[in-house]
Amino acid sequence: MTQLWPAPTAAGAVRATVPVPGSKSITNRALVLAALADGPSTLRAPLRSRDTELMAGALRALGVAVEDGPDGSWQVTPAPLRGPAEVDCGLAGTVMRFVPPIAALATGRITFDGDPHARKRPLGAVLDALRALGADVDGDALPFQVHGTGKVPGGAVTIDASASSQFVSGLLLSAARFEQGVVVRHSGEAVPSLPHIEMTVSMLRAAGVEVDDHEPDTWRVAPGPIRALDVDVEPDLSNATPFLAAAAATGGTVTIPGWPSSTTQAGDAIRDILAQMGAQVRRTDEGLTVTGPAELRAVDLDLHDVGELTPTVAALAALATGRSQLRGIAHLRGHETDRLAALQAELTGLGGAVEQTEDGLVIEPRPLHGGTWHSYADHRMATAGAILGLAVPGVQVEDIATTGKTIPDFPGMWAEMLRGSEAV
Ligand SMILES: O=C(O)C1=C[C@@H](OP(=O)(O)O)[C@@H](O)[C@H](O)C1
Ligand SMILES: C=C(OP(=O)(O)O)C(=O)O
Numbered sequence: 001m002t003q004l005w006p007a008p009t010a011a012g013a014v015r016a017t018v019p020v021p022g023s024k025s026i027t028n029r030a031l032v033l034a035a036l037a038d039g040p041s042t043l044r045a046p047l048r049s050r051d052t053e054l055m056a057g058a059l060r061a062l063g064v065a066v067e068d069g070p071d072g073s074w075q076v077t078p079a080p081l082r083g084p085a086e087v088d089c090g091l092a093g094t095v096m097r098f099v100p101p102i103a104a105l106a107t108g109r110i111t112f113d114g115d116p117h118a119r120k121r122p123l124g125a126v127l128d129a130l131r132a133l134g135a136d137v138d139g140d141a142l143p144f145q146v147h148g149t150g151k152v153p154g155g156a157v158t159i160d161a162s163a164s165s166q167f168v169s170g171l172l173l174s175a176a177r178f179e180q181g182v183v184v185r186h187s188g189e190a191v192p193s194l195p196h197i198e199m200t201v202s203m204l205r206a207a208g209v210e211v212d213d214h215e216p217d218t219w220r221v222a223p224g225p226i227r228a229l230d231v232d233v234e235p236d237l238s239n240a241t242p243f244l245a246a247a248a249a250t251g252g253t254v255t256i257p258g259w260p261s262s263t264t265q266a267g268d269a270i271r272d273i274l275a276q277m278g279a280q281v282r283r284t285d286e287g288l289t290v291t292g293p294a295e296l297r298a299v300d301l302d303l304h305d306v307g308e309l310t311p312t313v314a315a316l317a318a319l320a321t322g323r324s325q326l327r328g329i330a331h332l333r334g335h336e337t338d339r340l341a342a343l344q345a346e347l348t349g350l351g352g353a354v355e356q357t358e359d360g361l362v363i364e365p366r367p368l369h370g371g372t373w374h375s376y377a378d379h380r381m382a383t384a385g386a387i388l389g390l391a392v393p394g395v396q397v398e399d400i401a402t403t404g405k406t407i408p409d410f411p412g413m414w415a416e417m418l419r420g421s422e423a424v
Pocket of ligand 2: 091092093094308335336380406
């Protein structure tokens with residue numbers, strides 16, 4: 001039987017300071033760039049979780065040294081990239097979309113596979129693009145193989161990136177090492193999660209790579225060296241959101257230390273979202289502090305740019321006082337699970353009233369009751385169940401361990417957050 005985690009109910013307002021581990025998106029981009037760089041790199045405070053260990057494992061399989069340095073840092077030493085190798089993508093979108101272009105730069109056969117649901121996640125556009133850029137790749141989804149020849153000609157390619165921004169990021173991250181660099185043009189419905197592409201561009205530029213993104217939906221990367229990195233990884237702002245939501249849901253106060261004053265992380269958008277829901281949000285030298293309102297306000301939000309915040313926002317919307325609408329997130333059907341279907345099913349299972357629209361969810365407040373909250377191997381579904389459990393007695397989250405995808409010890413952090421507050 002699948003293990004159930006009794007989500008703690010908050011007996012009162014949650015009051016805590018919660019340090020959050022490093023950003024998944026920054027860590028995995030930094031690992032890729034460091035693997036392709038012109039010398040050894042240091043990543044301080046990287047995220048150490050399933051997704052980033054899988055990325056480190058993939059790079060090691062290709063010959064790169066990723067070693068523990070002092071104080072939990074990672075030291076990355078590039079080496080000639082070579083197969084044969086097997087890459088386990090787990091359920092990590094960043095691994096399945098960022099590593100194939102690196103594998104194309106290696107020599108030998110590199111096979112890719114992952115978790116059962118990973119085989120359903122969209123990937124064809126990346127593999128088609130690599131073929132168009134001169135790489136030898138079999139397949140359109142996991143499992144697939146790359147037959148590396150040690151070089152990729154590169155050039156111009158048009159892709160439909162409406163299913164995932166990671167298609168673009170993956171091509172851009174390796175492109176400086178393609179013989180002609182790359183020009184990626186997007187054609188199709190709007191690209192989701194654009195801040196993540198901006199993060200890719202900004203990290204490439206910081207590593208000395210020339211990127212031209214002045215034309216909408218077009219990204220040009222010039223061929224050239226990638227400078228070795230020396231980076232401090234910011235806390236993961238998306239992973240901070242369940243803890244901030246704990247303050248919002250209970251009228252409590254939660255501080256996340258080290259919240260950056262400027263960032264390319266999409267999760268920064270939570271500040272505005274929680275303010276719209278009636279919370280008080282303050283950023284100081286201490287970090288970001290959120291104080292929840294007596295009653296959460298309903299919201300009408302377009303989350304196209306920040307889709308990964310949807311499970312947190314949907315959980316809060318189910319506790320709010322009116323009808324909320326979340327739009328622009330059709331692409332969430334291709335995330336760790338079909339998140340729109342999963343949120344609808346699980347909120348309905350607790351007594352909620354939720355409808356799916358073509359591109360989102362409509363959530364009506366209802367009195368909720370306890371029950372099993374299924375996670376679908378999705379870390380953010382599991383954390384959404386934990387948020388609801390604070391306000392709804394008797395919520396049991398299935399497979400809480402799935403949070404290890406991006407948070408090394410979520411149950412421990414949640415218990416620590418509640419230690420000073422009354423929890424039952
Ligand atoms: O590049 C990245 O680090 C990410 C991009 C986004 O993917 P999509 O564009 O597929 O939504 C985001 O949801 C994911 O969690 C991380
Ligand atoms: C969509 C997500 O992850 P991935 O990087 O696997 O796409 C996420 O973390 O919400």
